[in-house]
Amino acid sequence: MTANHDQPPDAEALVRRLHDEHASSVLAWIRSRSADSHDAEEIVAETLVKAWRNYQQFDPARGNERAWVFGIARNVANDHYRRQARNLRLVAAMEVGDLVSDDVAQVAEASVVHDALMDLSDNHRQVIVEAYFSGRPVREIGERLGIPAGTVKSRLFYAMKALRASLEERGILQ
Amino acid sequence: MSDHAAFRDWAAAYVLGSLEAAERSEFETHLASCDECRARVAEFAPIPGLLSRVEPVDNPPVPGAIAELAVEQVRSDWTALRRSRTRWRSAAVAAAVLVIGLVAVLGLGLQDDPGQTLEVKSEAATTGHVVLISKTWGTEVEIDLQDLPADDHFVAWVVSTDGGWEQVAAWGPTPLNGARVTGASSVATSEVESVVITTGDDRHPVASATAHSDP
Numbered sequence: 001m002t003a004n005h006d007q008p009p010d011a012e013a014l015v016r017r018l019h020d021e022h023a024s025s026v027l028a029w030i031r032s033r034s035a036d037s038h039d040a041e042e043i044v045a046e047t048l049v050k051a052w053r054n055y056q057q058f059d060p061a062r063g064n065e066r067a068w069v070f071g072i073a074r075n076v077a078n079d080h081y082r083r084q085a086r087n088l089r090l091v092a093a094m095e096v097g098d099l100v101s102d103d104v105a106q107v108a109e110a111s112v113v114h115d116a117l118m119d120l121s122d123n124h125r126q127v128i129v130e131a132y133f134s135g136r137p138v139r140e141i142g143e144r145l146g147i148p149a150g151t152v153k154s155r156l157f158y159a160m161k162a163l164r165a166s167l168e169e170r171g172i173l174q
Numbered sequence: 175m176s177d178h179a180a181f182r183d184w185a186a187a188y189v190l191g192s193l194e195a196a197e198r199s200e201f202e203t204h205l206a207s208c209d210e211c212r213a214r215v216a217e218f219a220p221i222p223g224l225l226s227r228v229e230p231v232d233n234p235p236v237p238g239a240i241a242e243l244a245v246e247q248v249r250s251d252w253t254a255l256r257r258s259r260t261r262w263r264s265a266a267v268a269a270a271v272l273v274i275g276l277v278a279v280l281g282l283g284l285q286d287d288p289g290q291t292l293e294v295k296s297e298a299a300t301t302g303h304v305v306l307i308s309k310t311w312g313t314e315v316e317i318d319l320q321d322l323p324a325d326d327h328f329v330a331w332v333v334s335t336d337g338g339w340e341q342v343a344a345w346g347p348t349p350l351n352g353a354r355v356t357g358a359s360s361v362a363t364s365e366v367e368s369v370v371i372t373t374g375d376d377r378h379p380v381a382s383a384t385a386h387s388d389p
Contacts, residue, residue, distance in 0.1 A: 048244035160186035
């Protein structure tokens, strides 16, 4: 009983949840800004620990958790690169500059949109990718997927409904 | 009405730019007279702008080592804090005796050490300093903090060079989020590695001050 009182309220569970929900997005962002993947992994691990240590300061009223975690990641990355630059003088100023100039709230929001897109069913994501990212007209999408044009329109409709609902659930749209 | 049935599913393809020119103008003509389709278009309209900021590719897989590295660090933080608490409990009686001794010693005014001032560092906005004053019984710890995070209970700990933790002070919320408290530790000043401030209930580290270490 007393041991439980001394235990953190699921400290480990909190770190694992933060990891599961944000590590992959943070890693993708840091990697897009850094050549060294080992560095990126260290930065993500340190970000999770700092997020746990400071979790009390997370205020949902001031933004979503993803943006808060990205803010921590940026500070950790900046410290990391600054330390490296001091010790090794190897890091291109560009990398640090890019991270600093990124608008963390925007990067975090984009990462949530990415999550929503990637969490769609394969059928739904496929038609959105064909229509929006590949810029194909409905008829051509139908030919590629072997389905009638009417079915493409209706699948796009339900895919967009699902995406919209997911974006609402994630607080990106109201 | 029957008109709408023919265009019911078109709004998404329209917003994503996938209707060919003829269908597009056909749908736009229909839109002018259909509230429902206009509502659908409005519903989908913000989505292309959001999609323009992402790539439809999977994030790289996250190496399992990241979670383990983080969890291990958190566990070790906690082990240190838990050990400190156990020590504190077992030392409760000794502490009571110590306080009596402390009053006696202070009364005699045996020592007048100017103290060693340590700067407080924090991931949060907390700033301030800690002064360690060497005493015959251990160390007096003067803590002066500003901008503590919102919490209703804080605890200050002395961490000794052998890794032990001892609670030296505890306090509640203050109107300006600052704190000036004086605590006492049985740890000799030369053996104080750092002073750590945590929240009272969850024991989240809030700030710490590290003593000038030996070379």
